[in-house]
Amino acid sequence: MRLFTAESMELHEIYCYQRLMISLTGEERASVEGKLINLISDTVEKDPTKWGGYVxxxxxxxxxxxxxxxxxxxxxxxxxxxxxxxxxxxxxxWYPNWEWPTYKDTWEKVKLELAGKITVDVLQTLKRFGRI
Structure with a gap:
């Protein structure tokens, strides 16, 4: 499995292994979790000034x-x-921190729809962590 040979991994690939880990038990889960700890630690951007980008x-x-x-x-x-x-x-x-470089008219409509989804997601996250 690539997980055990990779020294670094792209964000979306880590998501896949996170989902796999949830379905595992015992030694298999512990093994995957141990490797994910290292990959996540190396992948996560710790500098808040960079969080406005795609990190x-x-x-x-x-x-x-x-x-x-x-x-x-x-x-x-x-x-x-x-x-x-x-x-x-x-x-x-909360609004997207990105935009489409083309289709400006369509983007304005989509941006509002995305803002609705992003807002619900952020509010749910804040609630899960006791911030609201």
Whole structure:
């Protein structure tokens, strides 16, 4: 399995192994989790000033305080929760931090739909971590 031979891994590939880990038990799970700890630690961007770009952030790997990777990323998770709160728009929503370079008219409509999804996701995350 590539997981055990890779020295680094792209964010989305790590997600796949995280999902696999959840389905495993015993020694298999422990083995996968041990390797993921190293990969996640090396992949996650710890500098909040870079979180506006397309980088792996702590909450990409931790969905609640019960996550197996929470303790390892606890400080980063708390910093990212603060960051999310700071990013809330004056209208109460969170908007995408990217845009389409083409199809400007379509983008304006899609941006509002995405803002709805992003806002719900952020609010659910803040609730799971006791911030609201």
């Amino acid at each position: 792996a952030r702590p909450l990409n790997f931790v969905d609640s305080p019960d996550s197996p990777f929470y303790q390892m990323l606890k400080d980063g998770v708390q910093n990212e929760l603060d960051y999310l709160i700071e990013q809330q728009n004056i209208d109460g929503a």
